[in-house]
Amino acid sequence: MSSADIITLPKLLSKVPEVVSNLPGLIKGSRMAKITDTTKPLGLGMAIERATGMNPNGAALIYEDTELTYKQFNAWANRLADYLASIGLKKGDTIAVNIENRPELLVTVAACAKMGVCAALINTSQRGKVLVHSFNLVKPKAAIIGEELVEAVEEIRGDLDLKDNFFFFADQDTLENPGDAPAGYKNLASEIKDCSSENPASSKQTFLRDPLFYIYTSGTTGLPKAVVFNHGRWEKAYGGFGYSAVRLNADDRLYTTLPFYHATGMVICWASVLAPAGTLVLARKFSASGFWEDIRRHGCTAFGYVGELCRYLHEQPEKPNDQDNKVHTIVGNGLRPSIWKEFKDRFGIDRVVELYASSEGNVAFTNVFNFDNTVGFSPVSYAIVKYDKERDEPVRDSSGNMIKVGKGESGLMLGEITDKTPFDGYTDPEKTEKSIFRDVFKKGDAWFNTGDMMRDIGFRHAQFVDRLGDTFRWKGENVSTTEVEQILDGFDGIQESVVYGVEIPNTNGRAGMAQVRLTCHHSEFDFKGLCAYLKRELPHYAIPVFLRINEQAMETTGTFKHQKNKLKEQKYDLGQQDNAVYVLLPKADCYQQLDKESQESIDNGEHRF
Template identity: 50%
Template sequence: MSRRPSDAITWGMMLRKLPTIARAVPRIVKGMKLANVQDPTQPCGLGWCFEQATQRNPQGPALLCGDTVLSYAQVNEQANRIARYLLTQGVAKGDCVAIFIENRPQLLVTVLAVAKVGAVSAMINTAQTGDALVHSLALVTPVAVVVGDERVAAFDDVRARIGLSHGRTWWVADQENVPAPSGFVDLMRASEQYPGDNPASSQHVFFDDPCFYLYTSGTTGLPKAGVFRHGRWMRTSTSFGLIALDMQPEDIVYCTLPLYHATGLCVCWGAAICGASGFAMRRKFSASQFWSDVRRYQATTLGYVGELCRYLVDQPASASDREHRVTKMIGNGLRPGAWAAFKTRFGVDHICELYAASDGNIGFTNILNFDNTVGFSLMAWALVRYDHDSGAPLRNLQGRMQKVPRGEPGLLLARIDDKAPLDGYTDPTKTEKIIYRDVFVPGDRYFNTGDLLRNIGFGHGQFVDRLGDTYRWKGENVSTTEVENVLLQHPQIAEAVAYGVEINGTNGRAGMAAITPAESLATLDFSELLRFLQCKLPAYAVPLFLRIKVKMDTTGTFKYQKTRLKAEAFDPCLTGDEPIYAWLPDSSTYVRVDRQLSTGIQGGQYRY
């Protein structure tokens, strides 16, 4: 993504923002005080914040979904009953409870209850099955699991490998008057007789206590569990809810993002709780129903990722496009090409683009409402030169890293200090791998984000691309190693290299893999291969393109040359005699890509 001259922030642009800055200063000061809890004995975090919001707006809507509207008082009481029940069942502070429920109010009520106990919710990706699900659970050694009825089949498939007793396997109904399946305890029914007042345990949760385990793609091909502490919840909910968005009780956030990710769970829900505002959700995103929902819930604020915005822009224009109450939106991944189109068409005044990583220690926020930027960060950060093949930062002869000039892409590093501690992963060895030491001066420590940004002026960053062994597609991080490992399980594939490639008009990168057949191309059944991949991988991780190679190209150190593969992508004019195959939308096999098909894909004739 090249920087256009209009993206640079000038003195004139900053001067025009002075009234906005003046209005924001009081809430920034207040927000910084609330967000940075220093006293290790001061109650804080998710449960405490929700109790404060309940006092502020007890009868106001807290959770909205379909025809269901639950007030803050109702959600708080239900969570209190569950929390008290969990305590009687032996769930204690610091214990991990795995949560495997799709987007619906019961998910957040359960998460809130676990937080009030002081236990830790492991937010399992609801697309996971089989080995990936077993791995995610094994990483965090849960004392119990809560399974939504919609995920019972996936859990039952691996139950024998988990090792939890039936008494610690709780179930949450998806419809009324449905009995719990065999081997599960009905969580809501078991807890309904317990008192609904705030448990004492929620006053004994402090800033350094873990709140969530959030999963990120690992370079080994399987997820890593990042620790998200209650102190960081305070910083996140306050930074976005008060400082960035100035949320109020009359506001409603509409969010269709998966709530096992930090953007939906911590940023969007956290902002709503900070403002004692409503949080409206949908099980899964629907482009055709999106604005109808927005009007139905009278939403004032949207949670988004770039892909979601692109789908909405691609919908046929309607006379009702601006018939809504939305004035602000928060999320990430909105590319400059779609930014102006979305803002103009739907009349949204403030796009609060952000940059953060659930396993990191830094966040950027577009508080001042400039276009095409993730905003600025109050943490210390630097953009450094990097090796284009390995993605590793470069050091000079003195062993120090080198900052890039303003406007040039660089690898984003975030300084680790008392103001910006790094929670890391459940596995300390994996945490150590993302820390660089002696970066600019002896003894300093920096977190490697693995992302490229550029400074476009006045400390404002612009996201450029991801580096390393993951790419982003359909709002999800895809591990190239996981895709490669699955491909290599197929008996007809001898070698595999996975990577992400760009399709014009889409956000993120589509999956592509270069493969070497074990025997010959003629023996490869592409329909069967696609079915195999669909059984082994989440839908967003199944490669859309395959490149057939007789022999893989490697460097002198035997590393695959991904840089060239990415650059040539699925253009048959560049790949020579190595055939390319594509999985087209709504089809059941891979088809050969010629110049006409490649042009059609890049020209938007196929909706990915």
């Protein structure tokens, strides 16, 4: 960390004029962030209806060549809500939603929100056992599947607890052409045609603690956990980003390629345009080469990001028209300090609304003061405490209390659990309790363990340092080491595996690496078969980039936990080990053995991971 990143009083005071100019928005957002009234109607459905009233004929959503006004989008969501209610779905039920980024995904979530139904946002990369787990975990009463995911669902449909109520959305403009539903599915576009376009009364029956959607997170162990994201949390993000931090207006257009099964896209980006009744420009997938072309084509003034996205854009060859865009604000998380200022200068960006939050967490930071190299400021009660990485636990003093770090120091980030900052937890109460530290600074207090190492840089600002425990972040996604280990151990020829994240120079996050013990010599092992198996069973970002072949039993602690710290330090460096190491290079279809030359090419950034 550079000492220049420390926030001083003069630095803070220099930002006051900028903050004061948005004082009404900050006050409104702050009030919304502190809502505790459980009887006040609120949430996503009401926000869509409010934006429709403010700007009925303004563009709500642009996707490729489709443009929907707020009036059109709201009416479509109402028809879908009316139909789902007519077949018996009601407040408190859950619907599994598996659709890639396109208007049908947003209209489905909007319809569910208006009914008080919880939309389980399935990660569209999931396949096989992981997909079965994610479906069955939330006990859905229905499933809404996009045409692009039907094949993945059909492969595992026999293992799903849900047998009926499978609905279909074609992979096209379903307002114009409903497409043909496959056998065993009802075509939603056809079914809702004659339903009511009026706002349902149920829109005003969602309250602070009512579930809005499930977002799946790797958490720290095991298969994905379904995190309850309720209407109250959405309302707080709507206030915090829509009114306080991002500060767009009705003429602004925010472009996002981020997957909407994650909160950065679904919550932060969408809330940022709903508050001023601006426009969301949605892309199906990220393209580094086509990104700015899309921005210019649609006249976008803002975009949502994760750190990897910015790195990919920054690695594109410089062009004379790099600053030929209308973008003034970007919002997201993970922009690396090493490229932060260069990125802003190159593309002419005024404001980076970096944020820190997690789907399940109760503590959040936002860069409202527009400082460089920080996740920003947090108004809620948090603590950064000293952490012993060797013992994998926070340090406690002689009285048994945890110890806060000093300015400039890093430690484990905790969020205090209070009425104003509750921890809603997971579907599994045991997993919820494991995420809570008790008696931290005084008897009876409770704090949420974020699992993240953060640095205190002063005046309630922080920097993200790293992820702890059995989860690492790669390609903007959290990867559960336990989940990958379970999949690896299920392949014939692998006796045992231990998975961890390792750093590759000039990349963001940590790439997956697995130490594996085989039943044969590695020269005889079926690496091609393993690759095909991993591509079937795991999302692309969770497939290990490196395999370290271990001939002996794995090294463990006294409590039989794998010794990962040493492995992380040695990573794929052949100079630090005698093991054979294999790598899955970008665009390669199989692992190849690493040698000194290929290691140097990776370290020199010749491969784009």
